[in-house]
Every structure is written in structure tokens, then in C-alpha cells.
Amino acid sequence: MSAVEADIPKRGPILEYPDPRLLMVCEPVPLERVDEIGKLLDDMWAQLDMYMGYGLAAPQLGAPCRVIIVHVPGGCKIELVNPEIVKVWGGKFLSDEGCLSWPGKRARVMRHRQIKVKGIDRYGNPVAFGGKNLQAACLQHEVDHLNGINLADYAKG
Numbered sequence: 001m002s003a004v005e006a007d008i009p010k011r012g013p014i015l016e017y018p019d020p021r022l023l024m025v026c027e028p029v030p031l032e033r034v035d036e037i038g039k040l041l042d043d044m045w046a047q048l049d050m051y052m053g054y055g056l057a058a059p060q061l062g063a064p065c066r067v068i069i070v071h072v073p074g075g076c077k078i079e080l081v082n083p084e085i086v087k088v089w090g091g092k093f094l095s096d097e098g099c100l101s102w103p104g105k106r107a108r109v110m111r112h113r114q115i116k117v118k119g120i121d122r123y124g125n126p127v128a129f130g131g132k133n134l135q136a137a138c139l140q141h142e143v144d145h146l147n148g149i150n151l152a153d154y155a156k157g
Contacts, residue, residue, distance in 0.1 A: 014047055014060050017102045017152045026059055026066045026146045028082045034124040037067060041079055041122050044069050053100045055138040057145035060101050068142035075135045080119035080127065083143055090114035095137040099151040107155040111137040 015022055029037060040063055048056045048069060058067035070078040090113035098106050115136045118128040131139050141151070 014051065014056075014100045015062055017099075017150050019101075021062055021064065022059055022101055022145070022150055023148045024059065024064055025148045026064050028066050031120070031124060034081055034120060034122065037065070037081065038122050040065075040067060041069065044079075045077075047100075051100050054134075055142045056100065057142045059145055066146045068139075068146065070131075070135065070138045070142060072135045072138055075131070076129075078129050078139070079122060080117060080129070081122065083117050083119040083139075083146070085115055085140070085143060086118050086128075087116040088112035088114065090132065093133070095134075097137065097141060097151055097154075099141070101145075102151050105151070105155070107151050109137070109141075109151070109154045111140050115139060117143070 040058060044056050044058065044061060044067070047061065048071065054072045055068065055070040058065050066082045068080050068083055092110050093113050095109050095111045096106060097109055113136060114130070114132040116128060116130045117139055118126065121127045144150070
């Protein structure tokens with residue numbers, strides 16, 4: 001078991017709001033430990049496929065680290081370690097969203113129409129992805145999870 005895996009208190013079924021682990025701000029993955037998160041990313045993809053979602057953040061599996069995945073219909077498979085939103089443009093739009101950690105519920109959220117995110121991949125290589133509309137909303141939604149922000153927070157108004 002790797003050091004990062006040992007730090008993960010729970011992995012497996014997707015945590016549901018208001019689990020306190022979904023409310024924490026996640027720590028970045030140290031560059032020297034990036035090679036240890038391959039299993040976590042594989043587990044995230046398996047869960048995303050099983051639940052037929054569009055995105056997932058590591059804290060939703062109980063892993064308090066800055067890792068997200070996104071795969072919307074017609075889009076590429078994106079995995080980002082330590083993602084940062086570096087550019088937004090094109091105005092905003094009202095996104096109707098669901099969340100695997102808040103099953104059966106939805107909220108409308110104002111999101112940036114187009115964004116660019118950067119981070120590193122599972123091998124430590126720098127990567128950047130752009131997204132618009134649904135993909136942009138998904139990327140923003142998953143980054144929110146890393147900052148302890150949940151869809152339920154938007155529903156509270």
C-alpha cells in the first residue's frame with residue numbers, strides 16, 4: 001500500500017452529502033507523490049462508469065486530495081491532479097446540475113460558459129484542458145468539491 005493510499009480513510013462507495021469529508025478543503029498532491037495516485041484514479045473511473053456520472057472528485061471517495069476526473073458525452077476523458085481554473089470567458093449561464101454525492105436532487109448554478117484548467121496528469125506531466133458549456137460546468141463542479149463546496153450549498157441560495 002502506498003503512502004497516499006494509507007492516508008485515505010475510506011474509498012469505495014461514493015460519499016453522500018452531508019458527510020463531513022465532503023466539506024473539507026483538500027490539500028494538493030505533492031509532486032513527488034503523484035505516481036502514487038494511479039490506483040485512486042482507476043477507482044474513480046470505475047465509480048464514475050458504474051454510476052454513469054459526468055465527473056467525480058477524490059473527496060467523493062473519501063480521499064482528501066486535489067484530484068478530479070470528467071467525461072461528458074462527446075468530450076475527452078480528463079483527469080487532473082491539483083487542478084486550477086486559470087481562465088474564464090464567454091459570460092455565464094445557468095447550469096442545471098446533479099451530483100453523485102447528492103443523489104436524486106438537482107440545483108441550478110451560475111457557471112462560467114468557457115474555462116481553461118491546468119494541472120498535472122497521473123504521471124506528473126503538466127496538462128491543460130479547455131471546456132465550454134456542459135464540460136465547463138462539470139469542471140467547475142468538480143473543482144468546487146475540492147474546495148468543500150457541494151451542490152447542496154448552491155441549493156440553499
